[in-house]
Structure formats: C-alpha cells, structure tokens
Amino acid sequence: MHHEEVFTDRNVSEHSAYFYVDIETYPVSGWDKFKQVLKRAVRGELFVGLWVVLREMIKFDIHTVQYPKEKLPIGPRYRAVHKLLRLWESGYERCIGCGLCEKICISDCIRMDTRIDENSRKEVTEYSINLGRCIFCGYCAEVCPELAIVHGGRYENASEQRTHFVIKDDMLTPLDLLKAGEQAEYPGFGAIIPGSDASVKKTPLAY
Amino acid sequence: MDVAFIIETIVKIVVILLIFSALAGLGTYFERKVLAFMQRRLGPMHVGPFGLLQVAADGIKLFTKEDIIPQNVVKPIFKIAPVITAATAFMASAAIPFWPQFTVMGYTVHPIVADINVGILYVLGVMAIGLYGPLLGGMASANKWSLISAARSAAIFISYEVISGLSLLAPLMMVGSLSLVDINNYQAGGIGNWIVWSQPVAFILFWIAAFAETGRTPFHLVANDHEIIDGFGTEYSGMRWGMFFIGEYANMFFISFVIAIIFLGGFGDGTIAGAFQLLLKVAFFFFFFLWTRAAWPDVRPDQLMWLCWKVLMPIAVLNIVVTGIVMMF
Numbered sequence: 191m192h193h194e195e196v197f198t199d200r201n202v203s204e205h206s207a208y209f210y211v212d213i214e215t216y217p218v219s220g221w222d223k224f225k226q227v228l229k230r231a232v233r234g235e236l237f238v239g240l241w242v243v244l245r246e247m248i249k250f251d252i253h254t255v256q257y258p259k260e261k262l263p264i265g266p267r268y269r270a271v272h273k274l275l276r277l278w279e280s281g282y283e284r285c286i287g288c289g290l291c292e293k294i295c296i297s298d299c300i301r302m303d304t305r306i307d308e309n310s311r312k313e314v315t316e317y318s319i320n321l322g323r324c325i326f327c328g329y330c331a332e333v334c335p336e337l338a339i340v341h342g343g344r345y346e347n348a349s350e351q352r353t354h355f356v357i358k359d360d361m362l363t364p365l366d367l368l369k370a371g372e373q374a375e376y377p378g379f380g381a382i383i384p385g386s387d388a389s390v391k392k393t394p395l396a397y
Numbered sequence: 398m399d400v401a402f403i404i405e406t407i408v409k410i411v412v413i414l415l416i417f418s419a420l421a422g423l424g425t426y427f428e429r430k431v432l433a434f435m436q437r438r439l440g441p442m443h444v445g446p447f448g449l450l451q452v453a454a455d456g457i458k459l460f461t462k463e464d465i466i467p468q469n470v471v472k473p474i475f476k477i478a479p480v481i482t483a484a485t486a487f488m489a490s491a492a493i494p495f496w497p498q499f500t501v502m503g504y505t506v507h508p509i510v511a512d513i514n515v516g517i518l519y520v521l522g523v524m525a526i527g528l529y530g531p532l533l534g535g536m537a538s539a540n541k542w543s544l545i546s547a548a549r550s551a552a553i554f555i556s557y558e559v560i561s562g563l564s565l566l567a568p569l570m571m572v573g574s575l576s577l578v579d580i581n582n583y584q585a586g587g588i589g590n591w592i593v594w595s596q597p598v599a600f601i602l603f604w605i606a607a608f609a610e611t612g613r614t615p616f617h618l619v620a621n622d623h624e625i626i627d628g629f630g631t632e633y634s635g636m637r638w639g640m641f642f643i644g645e646y647a648n649m650f651f652i653s654f655v656i657a658i659i660f661l662g663g664f665g666d667g668t669i670a671g672a673f674q675l676l677l678k679v680a681f682f683f684f685f686f687l688w689t690r691a692a693w694p695d696v697r698p699d700q701l702m703w704l705c706w707k708v709l710m711p712i713a714v715l716n717i718v719v720t721g722i723v724m725m726f
Contacts, residue, residue, distance in 0.1 A: 239692035243435035254439040 482530030
C-alpha cells in the first residue's frame with residue numbers, strides 16, 4: 191500500500207486555535223503614561239525576553255532542515271514535474287495520443303505529435319511540456335482518461351538548457367524500473383479512487 | 398627611552414592587533430551561532446567543522462571584493478572613515494590591562510601597552526573619537542540613509558558620552574585614580590571588594606551606555622537594517638566595510654574589558670586564576686551583547702534621547718552627589 195503522510199488539520203473551524211490579541215488602551219494623560227512605564231519597568235518584561243531566548247538556547251530544539259542532506263516530506267498529491275506512466279502488464283505506454291491534455295492545458299505548454307504505427311496503433315512520437323510555462327495546475331493529469339500523464343514528486347531540477355525541460359524520455363517510466371516494480375501510481379488529481387477495482391467488477395458498464 | 402622598551406611596546410601592539418582582529422572575526426562567528434541557537438536555527442554549518450572556517454571564508458570574501466568608490470562621494474573622507482573606526486577601537490586598547498603582569502625567563506612583562514595614569518580617561522576619549530568613523534563615513538557617502546545614520550550616531554554618541562562619563566565619576570571618586578591598573582588593584586581583595594557592590598547604579602548606567610557606544614541592540618539605531626539599510630555602511634563594500642565591522646567588534650571586546658576591570662574586580666590579585674576570571678567576565682559581557690540582540694527590540698531615536706537626558710543623566714548626577722556625601726561623612 192502506498193504510504194501516505196498524515197498532515198495536521200489546518201482548516202479553520204470553531205475548534206481551531208484562533209484567539210483575539212489582548213491590546214490595552216493607549217495611555218492618554220501623563221499620569222497614565224507614567225503608570226505604564228512603571229508597570230513595564232517593574233514587571234521586568236526585558237528579563238522575560240532574555241529568559242525566553244536563553245531557554246530556547248538551552249533546550250537546543252533546533253528546527254533547521256539541512257536541505258541538501260535532509261528533505262521535508264511532500265504531500266502525496268503534490269504536483270511537481272510530470273511523469274508518463276506505462277501499463278503494468280505489457281510495458282506499453284499508457285498514452286493513447288488523444289490530445290486531451292494538450293487541449294485542456296491553460297498555459298498552452300504541452301505539445302505532442304502522433305502517428306499510426308505498423309500495428310495500426312496510435313503511437314506518440316513527441317511529447318514535451320514546457321516547464322517554463324507550466325503552472326502545475328494538474329488539469330492534464332485530471333483529464334487523462336488512461337492515467338498516463340500524472341504529476342510526480344520531483345521538484346529539484348537542474349540543466350544547462352531550458353529546452354531540456356521537459357521531454358518525453360525524462361517523463362516516461364524506464365522499462366527496467368517498471369520491471370523492478372518501482373512505478374508508483376499517482377494518488378492525486380484524476381487518479382482512480384481507492385477500491386475502484388471492486389466497483390469495476392460489479393458494474394463494468396458504469397465504469 | 399631604551400631600545401628594549403621600544404621593541405617590547407611594538408611587540409605588544411602587534412600581539413594586541415593580531416589577537417583582537419582574530420577575535421573580531423570569531424566574534425562574528427559566535428554572534429551568528431548564539432543568535433541562531435536562540436532562534437532555533439543552526440547557524441553556519443558548511444564551511445569547516447561546525448562552520449568554524451566561516452570566518453576565514455568571510456575574510457577572503459571581504460579582501461577579494463571590489464573596492465567600490467561611488468560617484469558622488471567625497472573621496473578622501475569616504476576612504477578614511479572606516480580606518481578611523483578600526484584605528485580608534487584599537488588605540489583605545491592601549492591603556493587596558495588585559496592580563497596581570499607575569500615573568501618570562503626572568504623578564505617581567507606588563508600586558509598593557511601604555512600604563513598611563515589617566516588610563517580610563519584616555520580609553521573614553523579615544524572611543525569618543527570613534528564617533529568620527531560613522532559620522533564622516535555617513536556624511537561623505539552621498540546617500541540619504543547614510544546621512545540619517547550619521548546624524549543619529551552623532552546624537553547617540555555625544556549623549557551617551559555624558560552617561561558613561563558621569564557614571565564613572567562616582568567609582569573614580571572612590572578609587573582616587575584614573576589608571577585602570579590602580580582601579581584593578583583597589584578591588585584586589587576579592588569579590589567583596591568589587592566596586593559593583595558599592596556602585597551598582599553606576600555599573601548599570603555604564604553598562605547601558607556601553608550598548609549605545611558600541612551601537613548594539615537595543616541602541617542599534619546607527620545601522621538599523623529595517624529603517625536605514627546599513628546606515629553609514631550602505632555605500633561601503635569589501636574591506637572598507639570590513640574595517641567598520643572589525644572596529645565594532647573590537648570595541649565590543651574592549652568595552653567588555655573596561656566594564657569587567659572597573660566594576661567586577663578585573664584580574665583581581667594578579668594570579669593566573671584571577672586572569673582567567675577576567676576572561677570569563679569579558680566573555681559574559683560579550684555574550685550579553687549577543688543575548689540582548691536576540692531578545693530585545695530596538696528603541697526609537699526619540700526614546701533613546703528621552704532615556705538619556707531625562708532618566709539616566711539625572712540618576713547619574715544623583716549617584717555622584719550621594720557618593721560624595723557618603724564619602725564626606
């Protein structure tokens with residue numbers, strides 16, 4: 191089963207920890223100002239500040255992520271650079287060249303070229319996504335009827351040329367990785383809902 | 398004046414210059430580390446073990462950067478201002494006894510460049526000249542932020558000279574000497590003899606004034622990043638900016654020495670243990686400079702002036718009067 195990171199519920203609700211900051215009224219008269227100065231000086235707020243930072247230093251509860259060595263987990267539905275998946279059994283490309291992704295792409299960054307191969311099967315010869323234009327909205331993954339184009343978790347990219355971002359060979363699952371069973375299904379936008387296999391068996395036509 | 402004395406003095410000067418230039422560099426390292434730990438960060442980690450060589454990397458960077466003299470600046474003054482800051486900081490150290498005297502191979506060494514009888518007056522005076530670094534640098538820079546910073550530094554330095562001078566007057570009346578060695582020897586009897594017990598008010602006042610004179614948070618108005626960029630240092634680059642930096646950190650170390658010697662007994666009776674105690678006290682005061690930077694916000698310029706003239710100065714004058722009355726009867 192795919193491991194899913196458990197995230198904190200950050201949605202605003204009546205149980206969430208919003209509270210109003212208590213702001214005292216500003217002093218108007220000289221006597222009020224004097225009282226405020228006295229209160230602040232005698233209460234020793236400066237020492238509270240000193241104690242707080244010293245406490246943090248002693249606790250040594252460091253929150254730094256030393257980035258190239260350590261990485262924060264990303265969400266399972268994170269939409270980073272796209273991947274083209276293969277069929278598990280045959281190893282063929284899932285993409286049928288329907289062109290829906292090209293059509294729906296709102297930043298017009300997907301370009302594909304197809305031809306009919308010798309088996310009278312539609313073959314995708316070119317498939318490129320201009321990542322300089324892509325806004326990673328996920329529409330292509332959502333619209334894809336074959337779950338062929340999906341988003342992956344690769345968010346670090348470096349190359350000598352912009353034109354390298356991103357061509358078909360970089361997105362397509364390599365055959366050896368597929369045979370090793372390392373192609374991961376995408377749980378995000380447009381993916382099959384969990385347990386859909388059972389539904390397919392009961393009412394094949396509805397699917 | 399014999400040759401041996403001249404050679405000895407030159408050797409002392411070189412040693413002080415080398416040690417405190419290096420300490421100023423290390424001071425930046427400690428500042429970054431301490432601030433980082435207080436803010437739950439790690440600070441420099443990548444250059445050398447625990448980022449220790451970050452100091453060397455910064456030094457190389459500063460030395461090899463282009464020395465930019467902007468177009469409309471007053472060139473000779475712009476060039477000399479950082480030198481004033483660094484030079485006065487080191488000149489002030491001439492009258493500070495860093496270590497009790499010791500004997501090496503039958504030769505007694507006094508670890509003070511010039512044991513003059515007006516030591517503390519000289520230290521305060523030369524530190525006051527340090528004002529000309531930010532003032533001239535800021536005025537010559539042809540930059541509005543620098544100009545504001547120059548005006549602020551003039552106001553702050555001159556105001557807090559008054560506080561540091563008046564607050565020191567009371568302990569000096571008790572000791573009866575301006576020499577830092579004499580002040581130290583006055584407290585040689587141990588913790589009970591420290592001037593801080595008889596002059597706690599003067600101690601606090603001088604400590605507050607030290608923050609203003611070194612330009613550290615909460616009185617960091619001369620180069621407050623979020624208001625006036627880097628203040629007088631805005632137009633500076635490379636090693637000229639580095640000189641301002643070295644001056645600031647050397648000043649922090651020297652003022653820590655001065656506080657520790659005048660109020661906290663200095664090196665005491667002159668044993669090795671006393672000397673290390675002095676270093677511990679200095680380390681604490683230096684750490685406190687970093688500590689407050691992590692904990693406290695900056696005050697506004699008008700609040701700073703209010704604090705100086707309406708609160709601290711009357712207290713300092715009262716302290717002198719009370720000390721005088723107590724000494725008289």
